[in-house]
Amino acid sequence: MTGWVLDGVRPLGAPPTTLYVEDGVFVDTAPAGAQTYDAGGLIALPGLVDLHTHLREPGREDAETVETGTLAAALGGFTAVHAMANTEPVADVAGVVEQVWRLGQDAGHCDVHPVGAVTVGLRGEHLAELGAMAESAARVRVFSDDGHCVSDPLVMRRALEYLRAFDGVIAQHAQEPRLTEGAQMNEGAQSSRLGLAGWPAVAEEAVIARDCLLAAHVGGRVHFCHVSTAGSVELVRWAKGKGWNVTAEVTPHHLFLTDDEVETYDPVFKVNPPLRTADDVAALRAALADGTIDVVATDHAPHALEDKETEWAAASFGMTGLETAVSVVIAAMIETGHLDWAGMADRMSVRPSRIGRLTGQGQPLTPGAPANLVLIDADASWTVDPRQSASRGRNTPFAGRTLPGRVVATLLRGRATVLDGKPA
Amino acid sequence: MTPAPTRPVTGDPSAARPVLEAPDVGRALTRIAHEIVERNHGADDVVLLGIPTRGVTLARRLAERIASVEGTAVPVGSVDVTMYRDDLRLRGIRPLEETEIPPDGVDGRVVVLVDDVLFSGRTVRAALDALSDLGRPRAVQLAVLVDRGHRELPIRADYVGKNIPTSMGETVHVLLDETDGRDGVLLGPADVSRPTGEVAR
Amino acid sequence: MNRHLLSAADLSRDDAVLVLDTAEELAHLADRPIKKLPTLRGRTVVNLFFEDSTRTRTSFEVAAKRLSADVINFSAKGSSVSKGESLKDTALTLEAMGADAVVVRHSASGAPHRLAHWIRGSVVNAGDGTHEHPTQALLDAFTMRQRLGRVEGLHVAVVGDVLHSRVARSNVLLLHTLGADVTLVAPPTLLPVGVETWPCNVSFDLDAVLPKSDVVMMLRVQRERMYGGFFPTTREYARRYGVDGRRMALLPDDAIVMHPGPMNRGVEIAAEVADSVRSTIVEQVANGVSVRMAVLYLLLGGALTDVNEGAV
Numbered sequence: 001m002t003g004w005v006l007d008g009v010r011p012l013g014a015p016p017t018t019l020y021v022e023d024g025v026f027v028d029t030a031p032a033g034a035q036t037y038d039a040g041g042l043i044a045l046p047g048l049v050d051l052h053t054h055l056r057e058p059g060r061e062d063a064e065t066v067e068t069g070t071l072a073a074a075l076g077g078f079t080a081v082h083a084m085a086n087t088e089p090v091a092d093v094a095g096v097v098e099q100v101w102r103l104g105q106d107a108g109h110c111d112v113h114p115v116g117a118v119t120v121g122l123r124g125e126h127l128a129e130l131g132a133m134a135e136s137a138a139r140v141r142v143f144s145d146d147g148h149c150v151s152d153p154l155v156m157r158r159a160l161e162y163l164r165a166f167d168g169v170i171a172q173h174a175q176e177p178r179l180t181e182g183a184q185m186n187e188g189a190q191s192s193r194l195g196l197a198g199w200p201a202v203a204e205e206a207v208i209a210r211d212c213l214l215a216a217h218v219g220g221r222v223h224f225c226h227v228s229t230a231g232s233v234e235l236v237r238w239a240k241g242k243g244w245n246v247t248a249e250v251t252p253h254h255l256f257l258t259d260d261e262v263e264t265y266d267p268v269f270k271v272n273p274p275l276r277t278a279d280d281v282a283a284l285r286a287a288l289a290d291g292t293i294d295v296v297a298t299d300h301a302p303h304a305l306e307d308k309e310t311e312w313a314a315a316s317f318g319m320t321g322l323e324t325a326v327s328v329v330i331a332a333m334i335e336t337g338h339l340d341w342a343g344m345a346d347r348m349s350v351r352p353s354r355i356g357r358l359t360g361q362g363q364p365l366t367p368g369a370p371a372n373l374v375l376i377d378a379d380a381s382w383t384v385d386p387r388q389s390a391s392r393g394r395n396t397p398f399a400g401r402t403l404p405g406r407v408v409a410t411l412l413r414g415r416a417t418v419l420d421g422k423p424a
Numbered sequence: 425m426t427p428a429p430t431r432p433v434t435g436d437p438s439a440a441r442p443v444l445e446a447p448d449v450g451r452a453l454t455r456i457a458h459e460i461v462e463r464n465h466g467a468d469d470v471v472l473l474g475i476p477t478r479g480v481t482l483a484r485r486l487a488e489r490i491a492s493v494e495g496t497a498v499p500v501g502s503v504d505v506t507m508y509r510d511d512l513r514l515r516g517i518r519p520l521e522e523t524e525i526p527p528d529g530v531d532g533r534v535v536v537l538v539d540d541v542l543f544s545g546r547t548v549r550a551a552l553d554a555l556s557d558l559g560r561p562r563a564v565q566l567a568v569l570v571d572r573g574h575r576e577l578p579i580r581a582d583y584v585g586k587n588i589p590t591s592m593g594e595t596v597h598v599l600l601d602e603t604d605g606r607d608g609v610l611l612g613p614a615d616v617s618r619p620t621g622e623v624a625r
Numbered sequence: 626m627n628r629h630l631l632s633a634a635d636l637s638r639d640d641a642v643l644v645l646d647t648a649e650e651l652a653h654l655a656d657r658p659i660k661k662l663p664t665l666r667g668r669t670v671v672n673l674f675f676e677d678s679t680r681t682r683t684s685f686e687v688a689a690k691r692l693s694a695d696v697i698n699f700s701a702k703g704s705s706v707s708k709g710e711s712l713k714d715t716a717l718t719l720e721a722m723g724a725d726a727v728v729v730r731h732s733a734s735g736a737p738h739r740l741a742h743w744i745r746g747s748v749v750n751a752g753d754g755t756h757e758h759p760t761q762a763l764l765d766a767f768t769m770r771q772r773l774g775r776v777e778g779l780h781v782a783v784v785g786d787v788l789h790s791r792v793a794r795s796n797v798l799l800l801h802t803l804g805a806d807v808t809l810v811a812p813p814t815l816l817p818v819g820v821e822t823w824p825c826n827v828s829f830d831l832d833a834v835l836p837k838s839d840v841v842m843m844l845r846v847q848r849e850r851m852y853g854g855f856f857p858t859t860r861e862y863a864r865r866y867g868v869d870g871r872r873m874a875l876l877p878d879d880a881i882v883m884h885p886g887p888m889n890r891g892v893e894i895a896a897e898v899a900d901s902v903r904s905t906i907v908e909q910v911a912n913g914v915s916v917r918m919a920v921l922y923l924l925l926g927g928a929l930t931d932v933n934e935g936a937v
Contacts, residue, residue: 184734187818187819188818188819189819189822190819191817191818191819192817192818192819192820192822192823193794193819193822193823194734194735194756195734195735195753195754195755195756195757195791195794196734196735196754196755196756197755198817198818198819200818264738264742265734265735265736265738265739266739266742309713310712310713310739311712311731311733311735311736311739312733312734312735312736312739313732313733313734313754314712314733504650507662507663507664507692507922507926508662508663508664512664512926512927513926513927515927516927517922517923517926517927519643519646519647520646520647520650520651521650522650523650523653553663557657557658557659557661557662558657558658558659559658
């Protein structure tokens with residue numbers, strides 16, 4: 001089979017039309033022998049691109065593998081993911097990023113773009129071989145010590161400067177380490193009541209402010225991972241207003257959940273950065289709507305069951321997110337009127353591709369462009385059941401919730417990776 | 425653990441019919457007081473222990489009557505049986521009542537347990553257990569205002585104000601001036617809100 | 626009352642008064658020849674202590690034994706269960722042993738909540754991390770009622786390391802429920818961000834608060850806090866927030882001084898205060914047994930299922 005006729009589809013929510021796919025690209029007439037798919041009323045968006053995914057391989061294959069993580073990504077409507085560097089061994093040399101890249105190719109559910117570590121072993125001391133990773137088969141452009149902050153201002157400065165040579169970007173995990181020693185949850189009314197060590201907003205904001213200034217000073221490119229506070233939004237808005245090369249992401253869970261969830265002490269709600277207040281959620285939604293925050297990134301962080309079924313303080317940080325991202329963004333942004341479908345495509349496909357310097361992703365659904373696309377049934381709803389997930393991680397904070405919208409199909413360069421909501 | 429209200433009058437008293445009027449209650453208590461003195465050849469060794477709530481009121485009244493007959497002040501106390509009940513796990517939590525043992529204790533004395541209604545005998549069984557943790561009386565006797573039958577244990581009263589034949593489902597309401605504003609005993613129809621076999625109080 | 630006692634907030638005013646009334650009756654048991662009741666015969670109470678606390682564990686043990694429960698002391702500290710992930714395995718073990726109640730002390734806030742999620746029996750929080758210690762608050766309220774005749778309307782100053790204190794959290798909640806007026810007194814570094822949302826007042830000035838206080842509750846301050854930069858030296862802490870003879874003289878005549886123990890004499894409390902007639906420290910220990918008996922009776926004494934069912 002060489003092509004598709006997608007009948008009745010609504011590109012970016014526009015009135016129903018037909019899309020044609022042949023040999024991996026969109027074309028303007030029905031190809032011979034194409035399979036017709038009844039996409040009546042389904043929303044078509046360019047295949048989603050995640051800037052922030054933990055695939056855990058190599059090292060923690062009990063939590064996730066490239067195979068299971070990318071299948072989860074495809075089921076969530078993604079055609080490309082950026083695999084974070086905090087694996088064991090750390091992706092701080094060309095060999096590891098190439099291994100991850102090849103595992104992604106072999107799995108074939110979506111493109112896997114490895115993220116390289118900024119510093120050796122994520123220790124924040126010496127720069128990793130950033131150039132070697134950039135020139136490897138994985139062609140790394142996004143570098144991050146995610147899970148750890150590049151907290152030393154001099155190391156951060158050098159990294160930002162160094163990456164200019166090959167247009168790389170630092171995805172900074174903004175967390176001032178001293179201000180968050182032992183921190184367990186957002187510092188505020190809830191932490192005071194629950195007796196959990198507080199994680200102040202300023203620990204994130206201070207690093208964001210510093211790194212905006214550093215990026216401006218050296219002319220580098222900085223991207224802020226998972227911003228979570230209203231104050232961070234203000235700082236990014238200020239830096240963008242100056243014309244500096246600053247971008248930011250927000251996770252679906254920070255757009256939807258607050259620290260009230262921690263009341264049960266169920267570590268499924270334990271995440272870094274922590275869930276914040278309703279005011280923060282409102283500010284993040286508004287910032288994503290007005291473009292201050294550029295993208296939604298899942299920070300999909302699967303964990304083995306035993307790392308989550310513990311008392312709060314002993315549990316690992318992180319939530320799964322690939323399979324729920326579309327629904328959560330619909331609930332938080334589309335249904336609330338903050339974004340339309342074109343806006344969702346921009347924040348979940350176009351801009352993340354641009355930040356990651358991906359050429360074959362985030363393109364319009366027009367003839368000649370690679371046929372990367374997701375079909376969404378906006379009228380459907382579903383109840384999240386962790387046991388049904390393709391990811392090995394069962395740590396979704398949305399378990400038991402009924403969410404709007406379902407991914408029906410995902411095409412990766414014309415090949416269905418998901419069809420009728422199931423792996424193709 | 426929302427507690428049961430303290431010794432409620434259950435059922436619908438308006439549907440109940442009187443079986444003892446106030447003067448009958450008074451006469452019954454006077455007779456029991458005389459019987460206690462007679463049986464024990466005086467009241468010197470007697471201690472009256474009421475089972476809360478109405479049993480304590482009755483014990484006080486008996487003490488007054490004995491005092492007016494004998495001129496002796498009989499010690500009065502109370503023994504709460506809640507913690508000794510065998511039906512705790514079948515029912516909701518009960519708040520505790522007061523246990524108050526007269527200063528000279530019960531060792532070597534004749535303890536007369538006083539309760540309003542004798543039914544299954546389980547309350548008295550619990551009271552006997554409680555008493556054995558509180559001391560060692562020379563003898564224990566039982567006085568009740570009403571014996572309604574249906575014993576489930578080998579227990580009988582030494583002094584009975586009135587035997588009232590009842591069916592299992594019926595309810596007996598003892599009213600006392602101190603707690604209920606008037607004296608009397610009412611026999612009411614079955615109380616559907618109460619588990620079968622429940623001791624009516 | 627819920628099946629569990631995890632937080633002082635689990636107690637409504639009626640619940641709390643019921644616990645105190647029940648404890649008052651049970652306190653008389655100490656004067657009787659046989660200090661034992663048959664009420665919880667055949668029930669199993671497990672003391673699951675992940676932290677050392679001989680005082681609290683013994684208090685619960687005596688309470689359970691006086692109610693004729695079987696008591697199993699499951700000391701988890703230093704054994705294989707001190708590692709985090711096995712809390713669940715421990716819970717499943719206790720479940721298999723048929724524990725009717727688990728009294729748990731843990732260094733992690735919220736550990737009792739997790740435990741309650743995994744087992745069918747009742748869970749009693751005997752102190753979790755820097756969160757709560759509800760039976761301590763109950764015995765403190767009991768002690769106030771015993772000494773001062775009431776809790777409602779009392780002015781209670783809670784002084785010291787509020788930030789790390791489970792005693793403070795439980796007391797603020799319970800005393801508020803019972804109608805007392807609580808003022809927290811501490812250096813700003815030892816008050817949590819968010820304390821302004823608590824149902825109490827906050828002051829940094831102990832001398833200003835004492836003359837208006839019926840009760841002063843001193844919290845233990847650990848010397849290690851000095852190294853965390855919470856205050857410069859223990860000497861400065863004692864000078865600003867400790868209670869000594871001079872400060873005791875600022876109190877109204879019948880005011881009492883409480884301390885949950887163990888005390889740091891010379892830091893938060895001077896010996897002359899700890900040993901004075903105002904001090905309730907010894908009574909607090911005795912009252913702990915009565916209050917814990919009341920809690921165990923009220924949680925376990927009733928029906929096995931929802932205790933509200935079948936209540937007359």
